[in-house]
Amino acid sequence: MHPIYLRKSDSPTVRQNDYKQGKTSHQFEVIRLWEQPSEPLLKAPGLFPFAILAQAEKQENLLRQIAQEIEQISDSREQSNLAASTAILAGLVL
Numbered sequence: 001m002h003p004i005y006l007r008k009s010d011s012p013t014v015r016q017n018d019y020k021q022g023k024t025s026h027q028f029e030v031i032r033l034w035e036q037p038s039e040p041l042l043k044a045p046g047l048f049p050f051a052i053l054a055q056a057e058k059q060e061n062l063l064r065q066i067a068q069e070i071e072q073i074s075d076s077r078e079q080s081n082l083a084a085s086t087a088i089l090a091g092l093v094l
Helices: 039-043 045-051 059-071 076-090
Strands: 018-021 024-027
Touching: 039 045, 039 059, 045 059, 045 076, 059 076
Parallel strands: none
Antiparallel strands: 018 024
16 A cells, blocks of 8 residues: 655655554555656656656646647547646646
Protein backbone atom coordinates (compact mmCIF):
# COMPACT_ATOMS: atom_id res chain seq x y z
CA MET A 1 0.00 0.00 0.00
CA HIS A 2 1.33 3.43 -0.96
CA PRO A 3 -0.65 6.49 0.07
CA ILE A 4 -0.24 9.24 -2.52
CA TYR A 5 -0.62 12.84 -1.43
CA LEU A 6 -1.49 15.21 -4.24
CA ARG A 7 -1.33 18.55 -2.46
CA LYS A 8 1.48 19.95 -0.32
CA SER A 9 0.60 19.94 3.35
CA ASP A 10 2.21 20.63 6.71
CA SER A 11 0.08 17.96 8.35
CA PRO A 12 2.14 15.37 10.27
CA THR A 13 0.05 12.68 8.58
CA VAL A 14 1.84 13.42 5.30
CA ARG A 15 5.11 12.25 6.89
CA GLN A 16 3.64 9.20 8.62
CA ASN A 17 4.81 5.90 7.17
CA ASP A 18 3.24 3.49 9.60
CA TYR A 19 -0.08 2.73 11.24
CA LYS A 20 -0.51 0.99 14.58
CA GLN A 21 -3.65 0.14 16.48
CA GLY A 22 -3.59 -2.57 19.09
CA LYS A 23 -1.81 -5.59 17.63
CA THR A 24 -2.26 -4.34 14.09
CA SER A 25 0.73 -2.67 12.48
CA HIS A 26 1.30 -1.58 8.86
CA GLN A 27 4.39 -0.06 7.25
CA PHE A 28 4.07 1.82 3.98
CA GLU A 29 5.89 4.20 1.70
CA VAL A 30 4.29 7.62 1.38
CA ILE A 31 4.44 9.31 -2.02
CA ARG A 32 4.33 13.09 -1.85
CA LEU A 33 3.93 14.13 -5.48
CA TRP A 34 5.27 17.64 -4.92
CA GLU A 35 8.61 16.05 -3.93
CA GLN A 36 8.82 13.84 -7.02
CA PRO A 37 10.58 14.87 -10.24
CA SER A 38 8.20 15.40 -13.14
CA GLU A 39 10.37 13.69 -15.79
CA PRO A 40 9.44 10.07 -14.96
CA LEU A 41 5.75 11.01 -14.98
CA LEU A 42 6.15 12.43 -18.49
CA LYS A 43 7.32 9.06 -19.83
CA ALA A 44 3.94 7.34 -19.49
CA PRO A 45 0.81 9.01 -20.92
CA GLY A 46 -1.38 7.66 -18.13
CA LEU A 47 0.73 9.61 -15.63
CA PHE A 48 0.64 12.95 -17.50
CA PRO A 49 -2.13 14.36 -15.29
CA PHE A 50 -0.06 13.73 -12.16
CA ALA A 51 3.05 15.41 -13.59
CA ILE A 52 1.58 18.87 -12.95
CA LEU A 53 1.65 18.08 -9.22
CA ALA A 54 5.36 17.16 -9.27
CA GLN A 55 8.44 19.33 -8.78
CA ALA A 56 8.83 22.18 -11.23
CA GLU A 57 10.51 25.57 -11.30
CA LYS A 58 7.38 27.01 -12.90
CA GLN A 59 4.16 25.04 -12.92
CA GLU A 60 2.91 27.02 -15.93
CA ASN A 61 5.88 25.87 -18.04
CA LEU A 62 5.36 22.29 -16.92
CA LEU A 63 1.68 22.51 -17.87
CA ARG A 64 2.67 23.70 -21.36
CA GLN A 65 5.05 20.76 -21.68
CA ILE A 66 2.33 18.32 -20.58
CA ALA A 67 -0.10 19.87 -23.07
CA GLN A 68 2.44 19.37 -25.86
CA GLU A 69 2.87 15.74 -24.87
CA ILE A 70 -0.89 15.22 -24.83
CA GLU A 71 -1.21 16.79 -28.29
CA GLN A 72 1.13 14.08 -29.64
CA ILE A 73 -1.33 11.32 -28.72
CA SER A 74 -3.12 10.04 -31.82
CA ASP A 75 -6.16 8.54 -30.08
CA SER A 76 -8.57 11.47 -29.72
CA ARG A 77 -10.51 9.89 -26.85
CA GLU A 78 -7.36 9.23 -24.82
CA GLN A 79 -6.12 12.72 -25.65
CA SER A 80 -9.38 14.25 -24.46
CA ASN A 81 -9.45 12.22 -21.24
CA LEU A 82 -5.85 13.10 -20.38
CA ALA A 83 -6.40 16.78 -21.12
CA ALA A 84 -9.47 16.87 -18.88
CA SER A 85 -7.73 14.97 -16.06
CA THR A 86 -4.71 17.24 -16.27
CA ALA A 87 -6.90 20.35 -16.15
CA ILE A 88 -8.67 19.09 -13.03
CA LEU A 89 -5.45 18.26 -11.18
CA ALA A 90 -3.81 21.50 -12.33
CA GLY A 91 -6.55 23.28 -10.39
CA LEU A 92 -4.89 22.02 -7.20
CA VAL A 93 -1.66 23.92 -7.87
CA LEU A 94 -2.39 26.75 -10.30
